Amino acid sequence: MESSVASPFAARTAASVAFLAAALDRRIPVLAELDPEAGLAVEKVGELACGGKHIRATLVHVAADRPAGDPPREDVVVGAAFDLMHAGFLVLDDVIDRDDFRRGKPALHAVIRDRAHRLHGLDSAGHHGNSVAALAGCAALNSAIRMVAGCGADSGTVRDLVLLVTACANDSITGEFLDIHHSLPGVEPSPGTAEYATELKTAAYTFQAPLAAGAIVAGRRGDVRTLSEIGRHLGLAYQLGDDINSITQNKDESGKDPLGDILHARATLLQEHASRIGVWDSVVAAAHETDDPRGKVEKILLDSGTIAAVTGLRDEHVRRAEQLIASGPDHGGPALSRPARDSLAAVAAAIRGHSNA
Amino acid sequence: MESSVASPFAARTAASVAFLAAALDRRIPVLAELDPEAGLAVEKVGELACGGKHIRATLVHVAADRPAGDPPREDVVVGAAFDLMHAGFLVLDDVIDRDDFRRGKPALHAVIRDRAHRLHGLDSAGHHGNSVAALAGCAALNSAIRMVAGCGADSGTVRDLVLLVTACANDSITGEFLDIHHSLPGVEPSPGTAEYATELKTAAYTFQAPLAAGAIVAGRRGDVRTLSEIGRHLGLAYQLGDDINSITQNKDESGKDPLGDILHARATLLQEHASRIGVWDSVVAAAHETDDPRGKVEKILLDSGTIAAVTGLRDEHVRRAEQLIASGPDHGGPALSRPARDSLAAVAAAIRGHSNA
Structure with missing residues (x-):
């Protein structure tokens, strides 16, 4: 939808994606050295956050309304944070819905599950994949908020943004609670x-x-x-x-x-x-x-x-x-x-x- | 440990617990009206956060070092936020470790699982309990950060606190990743x-x-x-x-x-x-x-x-x-x-x- 219609802001959305990719590229090797599975999990989160349609980042940029050619600023970081948070919720959603595919590729929990089964012969690989994915989802949410807190805007703006982002994450979680509840037999x-x-x-x-x-x-x-x-x-x-x-x-x-x-x-x-x-x-x-x-x-x-x-x-x-x-x-x-x-x-x-x- | 030794700050820790209990008491009935399971989940999070030894809240108060009798201030909110975050991690930890008991009572995922089985005859009640618990854990972490952001301190202090709390949550998640990874056969x-x-x-x-x-x-x-x-x-x-x-x-x-x-x-x-x-x-x-x-x-x-x-x-x-x-x-x-x-x-x-x- 938005890719074709929001072209004046496409360059800023691309800057958000590049910012996020660079942040993850710094983080993943350090983590993978300690724990290859966690490295792989964060890599998958990055694939989700940097893929997709970036509707949230685009809307941040449209509303921030910076002039074309303005150098990257806090809006670029905040757009990236929304994409990252969304990736975290997709990961959690796939665990909850037991959906092994997302955008035509194996979901994070499925990747970790299959790897643990293949490399370690783990009997409880399904539970293991879900555990790693749930942690990766939480980590993405937490890192998104952290990204907003460190976006470089003045501290009053940062406080308002953190309050906004945490309220919106809370809304999304409550919506997910309701979805789960309504899927129960007899509800x-x-x-x-x-x-x-x-x-x-x-x-x-x-x-x-x-x-x-x-x-x-x-x-x-x-x-x-x-x-x-x-x-x-x-x-x-x-x-x-x-x-x-x-x-x-x-x-x-x-x-x-x-x-x-x-x-x-x-x-x-x-x-x-x-x-x-x-x-x-x-x-x-x-x-x-x-x-x-x-x-x-x-x-x-x-x-x-x-x-x-x-x-x-x-x-x-x-x-x-x-x-x-x-x-x-x-x-x-x-x-x-x-x-x-x-x-x-x-x-x-x-x-x-x-x-x- | 701390309950006996930190008595000059015990009143402030008690104020943190009371603040948290009041916040949850406002939230739970609204949520339970929409979704009884989510209400129950948040109630269990509150039971964990308001129980326990409150070592984190106590350490916040010792370091904040307010004089005895000082009225409740931001330190009370920040202490409560650490207890809430900790409760969220306990919930996630129990899901990951498949531990059905915590402090001698059924863990959150077990409570939801058994209820879904009993009331709704759900076949996949185990997965359902884990899903609700994972969301509740994420919600606790998110709400803890939100609590810090709204603690009432000046905005520069709030920014520093949010950066600190999100860094510490990230450390805890990374530590949990390592724990999971080390438990794999052959690692x-x-x-x-x-x-x-x-x-x-x-x-x-x-x-x-x-x-x-x-x-x-x-x-x-x-x-x-x-x-x-x-x-x-x-x-x-x-x-x-x-x-x-x-x-x-x-x-x-x-x-x-x-x-x-x-x-x-x-x-x-x-x-x-x-x-x-x-x-x-x-x-x-x-x-x-x-x-x-x-x-x-x-x-x-x-x-x-x-x-x-x-x-x-x-x-x-x-x-x-x-x-x-x-x-x-x-x-x-x-x-x-x-x-x-x-x-x-x-x-x-x-x-x-x-x-x-």
Whole structure:
């Protein structure tokens, strides 16, 4: 999504990635000398943090809104920290979901598990892989906060950034707690819970906090509230779009099993809407059929108007974000340059366009 | 150890515990309403953080050296944060070691596992308990750093404290990585590794960082280096004493299986010394015998002079700590009041006295 639309800030995002890669390149050999597995684990964290789409780092840079050609500053470090924190949560998420692959490559816990089995003949290699991965996830979170604390901004800014980043990590962890809990047999999420979990996991952590961090690091505290509000709408719209995509797109396009959310009883915004209008039970029944379950699920969701309603809700969130993005500071909008405003508007448009590119 | 010796600072440690308990009491009902398991997990974290001996909080208060009767200040919050962080690491440690009990009560992962099995009939309840516990451990670490960031000290002090706490968490995680790695079949820790792991896990995290944090929060940055040095000696001495106690004391006294470190091939300072003088292989063989293995292990370690040598090393570290504690600031010692100096000296004496009380 963001790679194509945020080009004025792509150089700063690239600087964040380079900063992170250099920090890890200094750390990994020292650690690997002591403990080859820990070295490998941190290398995998780095692969995750330096790969991917860097949506969080990009949003930091759009909101920080430094002029093109400005030398690397604290915003570069803060963007890197968000990418690192995200890598840590991906590692934990894969352990929790017992997902052995991430972005088409073996997940960290699987790499360590298979190595311990191969080199050491360890019987409890699965537990061992999970242990190393859980520590690596914690280490990434801790190092991300440490990176923010040492970013070089004045100490008042650092304090505000640490408070922001730890609040956002807390939101993400709470969202993950809710996800785990809702996957228990017999647990029915109460109405509104999916929206809340989405606010925590997607809106707060992926959109609101990076945008707010960008404003703080640039010394524009007055923009934090508006940018957070924009981030909330973008995050909810993104998740609503993702819920639709996971049903209507092929696995190759969406990167997810189309029926995964339904079969694993995950509380999604789509599920919440379908429950409200009384079609969710038939959706779950259709998902368990052997003959073309996805076609049947999609038909129920289309015929009942669920997809149209959720699409409408997504577009409404995008529209509200766009209104705020277009407003000047005197009308409740952020104090952003034209290129930053255009980049944010392009993110909003990409979310409306269903694009995962 | 510290409860009996640090009485002038006991009231401030109690204030730290009360602060932490109040913070958790506000958080738990909100979380439990959304997710009873997460509420229970945080309640268990609180039980660990508010129980125990509070050595870290006590050392923060001794080093901060506030006069008796001074109202609660930032030092109270920072002491609480160290206790909270420690609770998070205990939770992770129990998951990693598959230890179902901690301080005689079920460990967090065991509580969640048994509840999920009982209430939800979950087949993968073990994995589920570990997942919730890993998240709870991360949440405790994150919340501890957040607590430090919001402690109310001036922002320069906050930045230094966050850098200190994240460095110390990083040390603890690295020490845990090394522990896990050394427990792999066929991995022989290289000489010096046990000492390094002890510096990371015990000295840095339990003694050095809390003492340094106390000096920073009190605005006495000039004391950080000396107090860290004192903490390093106390930490190494403590661990050497613990290694001896785990062999020579009964399980009820030391709280550990006397042969646990040997049977699990943990890299300890005792093992390092016994390897150096060539008796370690016979110690391991004795530990695997069926008839009185502990008596045989103890005899080898006594007869070979290992216990005397390790005891001597412990006492040498205590002596160096005592020298620094007794020195005034003009002679390389810390700028502490008489009660603080006495409290630190009492900690050193307790470590020499083998006391776990």
